[in-house]
Amino acid sequence: MWSLLQYSEEETDGSAIEGQGDKSGNLNVRVGTVNKRGQVKPGSKWVYAYFLVSGGSLHFYIRKEDNDPKASIILKNATLNKTVECRPFKHCFSITTATLEILVSAQGAEEWSSWTSALEAAASKLPTGDKVAKLNLKERAKRSVIAKTTTSKMGKRAIKSKAPPQMTELINALKTLVQRETGSSRKANDMENNVLRVGVKMYFLVVDGKLEPRQVLLADQPLRQALKVFGGCRDHVSAVRFSGRITLKKDLLETRLEEVAMLVRQAGEHLTESLQPYVRPANIQRINDTVAYFGNPEVLMRVLLDETYEPDLDVLMLAAKHYAQFHFYEEDIAPMARRLTMAL
Numbered sequence: 001m002w003s004l005l006q007y008s009e010e011e012t013d014g015s016a017i018e019g020q021g022d023k024s025g026n027l028n029v030r031v032g033t034v035n036k037r038g039q040v041k042p043g044s045k046w047v048y049a050y051f052l053v054s055g056g057s058l059h060f061y062i063r064k065e066d067n068d069p070k071a072s073i074i075l076k077n078a079t080l081n082k083t084v085e086c087r088p089f090k091h092c093f094s095i096t097t098a099t100l101e102i103l104v105s106a107q108g109a110e111e112w113s114s115w116t117s118a119l120e121a122a123a124s125k126l127p128t129g130d131k132v133a134k135l136n137l138k139e140r141a142k143r144s145v146i147a148k149t150t151t152s153k154m155g156k157r158a159i160k161s162k163a164p165p166q167m168t169e170l171i172n173a174l175k176t177l178v179q180r181e182t183g184s185s186r187k188a189n190d191m192e193n194n195v196l197r198v199g200v201k202m203y204f205l206v207v208d209g210k211l212e213p214r215q216v217l218l219a220d221q222p223l224r225q226a227l228k229v230f231g232g233c234r235d236h237v238s239a240v241r242f243s244g245r246i247t248l249k250k251d252l253l254e255t256r257l258e259e260v261a262m263l264v265r266q267a268g269e270h271l272t273e274s275l276q277p278y279v280r281p282a283n284i285q286r287i288n289d290t291v292a293y294f295g296n297p298e299v300l301m302r303v304l305l306d307e308t309y310e311p312d313l314d315v316l317m318l319a320a321k322h323y324a325q326f327h328f329y330e331e332d333i334a335p336m337a338r339r340l341t342m343a344l
Helices: 109-122 130-150 153-162 165-182 185-207 213-217 220-243 250-275 281-294 297-305 307-325 330-343
Strands: 023-034 047-054 057-061 071-074 079-081 092-096 100-105
Touching: 047 109, 057 109, 071 100, 079 109, 092 109, 165 185, 165 297, 165 307, 185 213, 185 250, 185 281, 185 330, 213 220, 213 250, 213 330, 220 250, 220 297, 220 307, 250 281, 250 297, 297 307
Parallel strands: none
Antiparallel strands: 023 047, 023 100, 047 057, 057 071, 079 092, 092 100
8 A cells, every 4th residue: 555655565565464464565654643622633744654453443654663662552442434535546445443543545446445344344343452563563574584585685686596597597688788888787686676576576476475476477478478479580690690681670679679678568467467466666666767768669679689689688588588498478477486484
């Protein structure tokens, strides 16, 4: 959930944490005070806070790393209003006690329904105290460490040791090509980190039951097709270069590279659609930036026509061939996800 402020991928995803809370996640809120006559003085600004619904209590924290909740509310003593306005935002609800009003803006109707349903159900349960509220910190800290480990040298080694070798071979080939084309090892590392972050996040969501295996596979098919079409383009350029008798069909090449770009964008759209509810906008932008680079026909044309890229393209096409021979199946995704998350 978010509307104004962002949160990092290390934070939890608005899902329940088994054995510790009925629901947890980040909410965009504005806190006001209620005077003795029941009149509400609204807060001056919206803030982003981490919320935990546990038993019959609602606990919230200013930062997810905080050990102690900023406030705890016994829900049976509070009023949930599901029809409040909070212009210019939509999908709002409020929780009011004798002294506080918490106004919440959800990302969409589905998230609004999920949270209001959880709060209504929790109102009939026994309240929980600080012990349960603090227990959740351990899980939050664990996720934070895992996310940071993902892009460390040790984390990358652990991920690649558990991921299919065809996948890591393809990532390595793309990383080498990016470094060569951009002249920047930092950009190449950023690309690799973005891909690993997305993969780890999706696998955690599968393990947590938030993503279906089929959702993980949605981006795979257009990616495979993009590699296949690009391989055909590379074959044509190589034939022209080494035969000396074949004419380069640049118009056809441009058309095919536009097709590659479209397929890469399709893969990116599937990823962002699946991950949108669970990651911050900045991480969605990282996905879009990676997609924009590999889906840029001008970059693809430049790489194909420059003879100095031949060795790198040989490595990429071999990796693409191995990737094409390897297939993911829905029943394999969950076990693969468990192996990878356990490695971290």
